[in-house]
Structures are given as C-alpha cells and as structure tokens.
Amino acid sequence: MSKIAASILAANTMHMSEAARRIADAGCEYVHFDVMDGVFVPNLSFGPALLKDLKAEVSLFADVHLMLMDPLRFVDVFAQSGADAITVHVEADHFAESIARIRALGLKTGASLKPATPAEELRCWLDQLDQILVMTVEPGFGGQTLNDSMFVKIRAIRAMGFTGEIEVDGGVNLQNAPLLAQAGADTLVMGTSFFRAQNPAELVARVHRI
Ligand code: DX5
Ligand code: ZN
Numbered sequence: 080m081s082k083i084a085a086s087i088l089a090a091n092t093m094h095m096s097e098a099a100r101r102i103a104d105a106g107c108e109y110v111h112f113d114v115m116d117g118v119f120v121p122n123l124s125f126g127p128a129l130l131k132d133l134k135a136e137v138s139l140f141a142d143v144h145l146m147l148m149d150p151l152r153f154v155d156v157f158a159q160s161g162a163d164a165i166t167v168h169v170e171a172d173h174f175a176e177s178i179a180r181i182r183a184l185g186l187k188t189g190a191s192l193k194p195a196t197p198a199e200e201l202r203c204w205l206d207q208l209d210q211i212l213v214m215t216v217e218p219g220f221g222g223q224t225l226n227d228s229m230f231v232k233i234r235a236i237r238a239m240g241f242t243g244e245i246e247v248d249g250g251v252n253l254q255n256a257p258l259l260a261q262a263g264a265d266t267l268v269m270g271t272s273f274f275r276a277q278n279p280a281e282l283v284a285r286v287h288r289i
Contacts, residue, residue, distance in 0.1 A: 081256065081289040082266040083282075084109035084142045084246060087133070088124055089221045089270030095129065098274070099137045105279035106287075109142040109164075111248070111268045113221075114157070119148040119171060120219035127153070127160035134161035142166070142268075144191065144248065146218050151177045158184045166191050166212045166246075169200050178207055189246070193218060194226050198235040205241045213264070216249025221270040225250030230262045237263040253285055260289045 085107040090098030102110050110133065115124040130141060143162040147153060150165075151173035157165060158181075166189030167177040174190075181188045190201055191212035201211060213233055216223040226249075233245055247259050248268035256267055267286060276282040 081260050081264070081286050082108040083273070083286045084111035084266055084268045085273040085279075086111040086113060086221060086248070086268050086270030088113040089274045092125075095133070096136055099133050099139065101279055102273070103137040103139050105273075106283045107273070108140060108266070110137075110139040111270070112141055112143045112162075114143065114145050114147060114153070115219065116147045119168065120146045122219040127156045130157060130162065131160040140164070142187075142189075142246075144189075144212060145171075145177075146191075148172055150174075151180060154180045154184070158186055163187060164189055164210065166210065168193065168218075169204075170196055178204065182207065191218075191248075192232070194229060198232050198239065201236070201241075202239055205239060205243075208241075208243055210244040210246055210266075211236055211241060212246045212248055212268075214249055215247050215251065215259075218249070221249075223250050225252075225255050227255070227258075230258060233259065233262040233264055253282070256286060256289050 085102040117123045149172045150167040164187035165181045187209045189210040215225045215229045246266040247264045252272040
C-alpha cells in the first residue's frame with residue numbers, strides 16, 4: 080500500500096486553513112511542508128510560523144522538506160514548530176550535523192537527493208536515515224513534469240539495501256504512481272495532483288490501493 084504526503088506548496092496561500100483540513104479530511108498520511116530559501120532553490124515558500132499554525136489547526140504528521148543552503152540553522156525551530164519528520168538535502172551545507180541534530184531531537188530523519196545527485200552519495204548514511212526523499216523534479220517549484228530517469232535511482236537505493244521509507248517528490252500523479260511503487264517508492268508526495276483532484280478522498284483511496 081502506498082502512502083500519500085500532500086504538499087501544501089500547491090495550495091492557494093489565501094486558503095491555507097481550508098487546504099490543511101482538505102489534506103486531513105482526505106485521509107493523507109502526511110502533510111508535506113516544502114521550505115525554500117531562494118538560495119538553495121530559486122524560490123521562497125514559507126516558514127515555521129505557518130507550520131505551527133497548521134499543527135494547531137489539524138492533526139497531521141508534518142513531513143518537513145528543508146530546501147535550504149544551511150538547514151542546520153532551522154532544524155530546531157521547525158522541530159519546536161511541530162515537525163514530525165525533517166528531511167535535508169545531501170547537497171546542502173552542514174548535512175552531517177543536520178542529520179545528527181534531527182536524530183538527537185528524536186524526529187524521523189530524512190535525506191533528499193536532487194535529480195543530478197547519484198544515489199551513491201547516501202550509501203554511507205543509510206543506517207542513519209528513516210527515509211530518503213528522491214526528487215523527481217528539480218526542486219523549487221510545484222507543477223513540474225516527473226523526470227522518469229529517476230526510477231533507476233529509486234531501484235538503486237533499494238539495491239544498496241536501504242529498508243527505510245523512500246518518498247518521491249515532484250510531478251507525481253495517478254498515472255506514474257504505480258511505476259514509482261514498483262521501483263520501490265513507499266510514499267508519494269502529491270501537490271498539484273492532490274489540490275486539483277475533484278474528489279481528494281477518492282484520490283487517496285486509489286493511492287492506498289497501489
Ligand atoms: C519542489 C516541491 C514540489 C512539491 C510537489 O521543490 O517539493 O515537488 O512538493 O509538487 P507537485 O505539484 O509536482 O506535486
Ligand atoms: Zn518537497
């Protein structure tokens with residue numbers, strides 16, 4: 080059974096409370112919370128205050144994706160704001176210190192790879208990670224088309240013996256979801272696909288049947 084992490088990046092920023100409820104009511108396992116600094120990726124998104132308000136509004140597992148040049152500066156504030164999982168990029172500064180800090184805080188610990196970064200970069204980290212987030216688009220913007228050369232990377236991570244959760248993020252939809260699951264992905268980040276769905280609960284039920 081695949082899990083779904085609905086990405087609130089794709090929501091209308093004027094209706095965030097409604098978006099959070101829509102994610103919770105549809106039965107998503109996680110809310111995927113994309114944090115961008117305009118340096119590591121060419122876009123800005125939102126900060127810890129929104130996460131804190133979201134967690135006060137709905138009961139959702141907060142899967143925080145830090146697309147930051149120096150994530151170590153923000154691990155603690157997102158943990159204090161309600162993050163249940165924090166994922167940092169292997170390409171970022173202070174990657175090792177960030178992973179150590181997330182683990183020390185007792186949070187689900189994740190590492191993410193941009194499309195151009197080979198799976199091999201994480202080989203020596205596998206026993207420190209609860210999840211690996213495979214970017215299936217260049218990070219920074221929702222609504223892109225999935226880069227289907229990433230299927231090889233998902234299989235390569237499994238072939239390295241990683242038994243934790245593999246999440247895929249970017250351009251995921253009901254058409255490519257079965258292929259992603261067959262390659263070894265457990266959790267599907269869906270932003271555009273989720274918020275464009277006429278019947279979000281039906282979308283979630285279909286993901287759960289994959
Ligand atoms: C990119 C973001 C997006 C978002 C999901 O940095 O991480 O991938 O979560 O985007 P879509 O709209 O493609 O599902
Ligand atoms: Zn993301």
